Amino acid sequence: MPATETSSKTKLSRQQYLDLYYFMRLNREVEDTMTRLFRQNKIVGGLYSSLGQEAISVGSAYALEKKDWMAPMIRNIGALLVKGVPPRDIFTQHMAKYTSPTKGKDGTSHFGDLENLHIVSPISMLGDLIPVLTGVAMAGRYLGQKIVTMTWIGDGGSSTGVFHEGLNLAASQKAAFVLILENNQWAYSTPVRRQVPIENLADRAKAYGIASYIVDGNDAVAMYSTAKEAVDRARAGEGPILIEAKTFRRRGHAQHDPAEYVPAEQREYWEKRDPIVLYEKFLTAEKILDAKGKKEIEEKINALLEKDREFAENSPMPPAELASQGVYCTGDDCHKIRPKWERPIAEVTPPKSSVEPVWIVEGFGRGKTSSRENAPIHFGDTQPAAYEPAAKSKPATKPLAKPPARKAAPAKSAARGKARR
Numbered sequence: 001m002p003a004t005e006t007s008s009k010t011k012l013s014r015q016q017y018l019d020l021y022y023f024m025r026l027n028r029e030v031e032d033t034m035t036r037l038f039r040q041n042k043i044v045g046g047l048y049s050s051l052g053q054e055a056i057s058v059g060s061a062y063a064l065e066k067k068d069w070m071a072p073m074i075r076n077i078g079a080l081l082v083k084g085v086p087p088r089d090i091f092t093q094h095m096a097k098y099t100s101p102t103k104g105k106d107g108t109s110h111f112g113d114l115e116n117l118h119i120v121s122p123i124s125m126l127g128d129l130i131p132v133l134t135g136v137a138m139a140g141r142y143l144g145q146k147i148v149t150m151t152w153i154g155d156g157g158s159s160t161g162v163f164h165e166g167l168n169l170a171a172s173q174k175a176a177f178v179l180i181l182e183n184n185q186w187a188y189s190t191p192v193r194r195q196v197p198i199e200n201l202a203d204r205a206k207a208y209g210i211a212s213y214i215v216d217g218n219d220a221v222a223m224y225s226t227a228k229e230a231v232d233r234a235r236a237g238e239g240p241i242l243i244e245a246k247t248f249r250r251r252g253h254a255q256h257d258p259a260e261y262v263p264a265e266q267r268e269y270w271e272k273r274d275p276i277v278l279y280e281k282f283l284t285a286e287k288i289l290d291a292k293g294k295k296e297i298e299e300k301i302n303a304l305l306e307k308d309r310e311f312a313e314n315s316p317m318p319p320a321e322l323a324s325q326g327v328y329c330t331g332d333d334c335h336k337i338r339p340k341w342e343r344p345i346a347e348v349t350p351p352k353s354s355v356e357p358v359w360i361v362e363g364f365g366r367g368k369t370s371s372r373e374n375a376p377i378h379f380g381d382t383q384p385a386a387y388e389p390a391a392k393s394k395p396a397t398k399p400l401a402k403p404p405a406r407k408a409a410p411a412k413s414a415a416r417g418k419a420r421r
Contacts, residue, residue, distance in 0.1 A: 010221065010224070010225035010228070012221065012224070014288055016062075016224075017221075017283060017286075017288050017289075018283075018288065018289070018293075018297075019062065020055075020058060020059065020062060020220050020221070020224060020279070021220075021276075021279060021280070021283060021289065021297065022297055022300075022301075023058040023062070023078060023081055023082050024054045024055060024058050024078065024220060024275065024276050024279065025276065025297060025298070025301055026078075026081055026087070026301050026304075027050065027054045027057065027058060027077055027078035027081060028051070028054055028276060029301050029302075029305055030077060030081070030087050030090060030091075030305065031049055031050065031051065031077060033087075033091070033305055033309055034047055034090075034091065034094055035047065035049070035255070037091070037094070037095065037309075037313075038255055042095055042313065043094045043095060043107070044094070044095060044096045044107040045094060045096065045106070045107025045108040046074075046107070046108050046254045046255070046256075047094065047108075047254060047255045048074040048075055048108075048109075048253070048254050049075070049249075049250075049251040049252075049254075049255075050075035050076070050077060050078065051249075051250045051251050052184075052218070052247060052248050052249065052250035052270060052271075052274065052275065053075060053182060053184060053217065053247050053248075053249065053275075054078050054275055054276060055217060055218055055219065055220040055223050055247075055275035055276075055279070056078075056152075056180065056182055056217045056223055056245045056247060057072070057075070057076045057077065057078030057079040057082075057152070058078040058079070058081075058082055058220065058223075059220050059221075059222075059223030059224035059227060060079065060150065060152075060178075060180050060223060060224070060227040060243070060245075061076075061078065061079035061082040061083060061150070062082050062224055062227075063224055063227035063228040063230075063231045064083075064148065064150060064231060065147075065148075065231075067118065067145065067146075067147055068118065068147050068148045068149065068150065068231070069118040069119075069120065069133065069136050069137075069140070069147060069148075069149045069150070070083065070118070070119060070120070070133075070149065070150045070151065071112070071119070071120035071121070071122065071123075071129040071132065071133050071149075071150075071151040072109070072119070072122060072151070072152060073122050073129070073151070073152045073153070073154070074108065074109055074122060075152075075154075075182070075249075076152050077090060077109070079152070080109075080119070083117050083118075083119055084117050085113070085117065085119070086308060087304060087305055087308040087309075088307075088308035088311050088312055089101050089111070090109070091308055091309055091311075091312035092311075092312045092315055093106065093107075093108070093109060093111055094107060094108060094109070095107075095312055095313075095315075096317070096318070097312060097315040097316065097317060097318075098315060098316050098317060098318040098319070099311070099312075099315040099316075100315075101113070102326070103318055103322070103325075103326055104317060104318030105318075105326055105327070109122055110122050110124070114335065114337055115335065115337065118147075120132060120133065120136065120151075125162070126153065126154070126156070126157035126160050126162075126163075127153060127157050127158075127160040127161070127162035127163040127166065128162055128166075129151040129153075130151060130153065130162065130163060130166030130167060130170070130179060131162065131165065131166035131169055131170075132151075133149040133150070133151045133177055134149070134166055134169050134170040134173065134175045134177050134240070136149045137149040137170070137175035137176045137177045138173055138175055140176070141175075141176065142348060143339055143340060143341050143342060143343065144341065144342040144343025144347075145340065145342050146235060146342070147176065147235075148176045148177070148178060148231050148234045148235050149175070149176065149177050149178070150177070150178045150179075150180065150227075150231070151179060151180070152179075152180045152181075152182055153179060153180070153181055153182070154181075154182050154183075154184060154187060155181070155182070155183045155184065155185070155186075155187055155192050155195065155196075155201060156186075156187020156188065156190065156195065157187075158181055158196075158201055158204065159187075159195055159196065164204075164207075167179065167204075167205075167208050167210070167240070167242070168208050170208075170210075170239070170240040171208035171209060171210045171239060171240055174237065174238075174239040174240075175234075175239065175240050176234040176235055176237070176239075176240075177234060177240040177241075178227065178230045178231055178234055178240065178241050178243065179240065179241070179242050179243070180227070180243050180245060181201055181202070181242060181243065181244045181245065182217065182245050182247060183201055183217075183244055183245065183246050183247065184217075184247050184248055184249035185247075185248050185249065185266070186249055186253075186259075186261075186262065188253045188257075189253075189257075189259075189261045200214055200244060201244045202214045202242055202243070202244035204242070205241075205242040208240075210239055210240050210241060210242060211230075211233070211238065211239075211241045211242075212241065212242040212243070212244065213226050213229075213230065213241070213242070213243045213244070214243075214244050214246065215243060215244070215245050215246070216245075216246060217245030217246050217247030217275075218247055218248075218270075218273050218274075218275040218278060219275070219278065220275060220278075220279045221279075221282070223245060226243055227243065230243055247270075247275075248266070248267075248270035248273075250267065250270060250271065280294070
């Protein structure tokens, strides 16, 4: 099924337009603050910038409902902010402070919130979140929750085996799952044209018979509109949907990477397409944002980040004696996660859920086992030929065959035997 080109035609409320702007600005300011902390040696782990990609994280996560689940990757801080994670959690996490979500056990963005915000922690092995979020979507359907799940992947990650395995599983199960493929032109230092022989990575959806979209990842409204349509379709039972967002990673893979491999002309082109600058122009033209409103948002963000940064910097490091705690989940003393049923359990338990343990594939007939019973797998809707079992009776006893007569030994051999005795 062909990819669908989209445009920013969806009309949002004034507050929705301003929400997108607020979270994009907050996303960038959070990362700018962490860049300064990193240069002061206060960030103990890696720091991965999403400069130029803010519209993707914010626009797609904003399309989710509170009950929906998501799993961000390292460049999706904007999605965390939209879901409700405060900046202080992001600061303390990267600074490995005891007040962080992982109590200082991690120095990057590997944390989640399963109970309240429905966030699954990032997995460093690229692509692994796809089957995980597919499983979450399937579990939600089983429990009657009517949720949609979402995760993100880069252009390089779309070449991993688990990307294809996970997407195939999602397609075969018609999971309510949306995958955002951020085509930022570079997989570390490898350009897209050196990775794949196709122009649009959204075309990979064709192999699994699922819908896909191509969207300008630097257009905040287009990103939200596309994601919202995909989320609504997935929730309605249309199965998984792939969205390719075309954008550009304006900084290196991480802070240690100067990205000198990027051609100057390419960088210059994309810097002119800064998503926040473009969105500001749109909001100004639509008379949604003026200088006063912009200043109020900036002051609100600055006050929040100043408070949360100070909290993070003044927070203690984890006590050494607790280093062995919280490494592995040990059950309820770690966290209590229980199924939240939103449908009668009887609908998915016997006898209502009982079905004949037989698969039928149309056009191939039904099979029989060697015992003449129904085979566990039936092929087709063709009815088997009538079979009349024979009357049960004792089988006739056959007389035992006589053993063959033993040949007599030659006389010469017999005579020799007597002589030896």
